[in-house]
Amino acid sequence: MRGRIARCGILSACVLAAALGTAVAGGRRRAPTVHPPTAQCATEKKILAVLDDLYRSQRRGMMNVPPDDGRFLRAIVEATDAKHVVEIGTSNGYSGIWICLGLLTTGGKLTTHDIDEGRAALARQNFKRAGVEHLVTLVMGDAHKTVAKLEGPIDIVFLDADKAGYLDYLNKLLPKVRPGGLILAHNTTSLSDSMRDYLKAITTRPDLETIFLTTTSAGMSLTVKKRGIPPAK
Numbered sequence: 001m002r003g004r005i006a007r008c009g010i011l012s013a014c015v016l017a018a019a020l021g022t023a024v025a026g027g028r029r030r031a032p033t034v035h036p037p038t039a040q041c042a043t044e045k046k047i048l049a050v051l052d053d054l055y056r057s058q059r060r061g062m063m064n065v066p067p068d069d070g071r072f073l074r075a076i077v078e079a080t081d082a083k084h085v086v087e088i089g090t091s092n093g094y095s096g097i098w099i100c101l102g103l104l105t106t107g108g109k110l111t112t113h114d115i116d117e118g119r120a121a122l123a124r125q126n127f128k129r130a131g132v133e134h135l136v137t138l139v140m141g142d143a144h145k146t147v148a149k150l151e152g153p154i155d156i157v158f159l160d161a162d163k164a165g166y167l168d169y170l171n172k173l174l175p176k177v178r179p180g181g182l183i184l185a186h187n188t189t190s191l192s193d194s195m196r197d198y199l200k201a202i203t204t205r206p207d208l209e210t211i212f213l214t215t216t217s218a219g220m221s222l223t224v225k226k227r228g229i230p231p232a233k
């Protein structure tokens, strides 16, 4: 049952991604309508206000995802009913809070990793300010080493740390991702040169299916760990 919901979820999220990106109407390309997210309740309103404030006041030096990529992360977490999301690259917690907005609806949790104590200290404050600290485990240290301790199954991995390390993260985390789970990687357009080996792996391995989202100029890949089609009877 959960698998069916997750499959539908991935489809809806892809449709959503297309809707957020450039639309094609009657053969003519037109810009999407830019609109801020609309809060459904007081909790969502508060978290969106914190995100807005963080993006305005803290993003210098924090290398945060653009708000539209944050919205995508939130949507895909909610649409796939993700219970365990793993993020590599916490920074000040901006993308993590977007992920938590989705997790608040799924009852899931976030394990996020960073190597920089200063940014992680800010993240702890920001998770608290957004009221999502109970959903988050922040793991300090070099994620190439600390991910070894992670337990699966993982529903979604979000890579947003050292770009040259993406392939190593993929190799270490893929066995812990559930069949049908997702690996998202940020900056696949803007920093593609630093991750050529990763891009080659996600586009050529037969056990993976990848599409590229160009909603923002940073770009993000969405890779499904294929379930495998059962043999015909």
Ligand SMILES: C[S@@+](CC[C@H](N)C(=O)[O-])C[C@H]1O[C@@H](n2cnc3c(N)ncnc32)[C@H](O)[C@@H]1O
Binding pocket: 062, 063, 064, 065, 088, 089, 090, 091, 092, 093, 094, 095, 096, 113, 114, 115, 116, 119, 141, 142, 143, 144, 160, 161, 162, 165
């Ligand atoms: C692009 S920022 C993350 C931005 C964050 N995802 C957001 O949108 O708010 C990259 C982060 O990865 C961290 N990082 C870089 N190399 C790392 C490593 N080997 N292990 C853990 N974290 C690392 C950096 O300290 C930095 O905070």
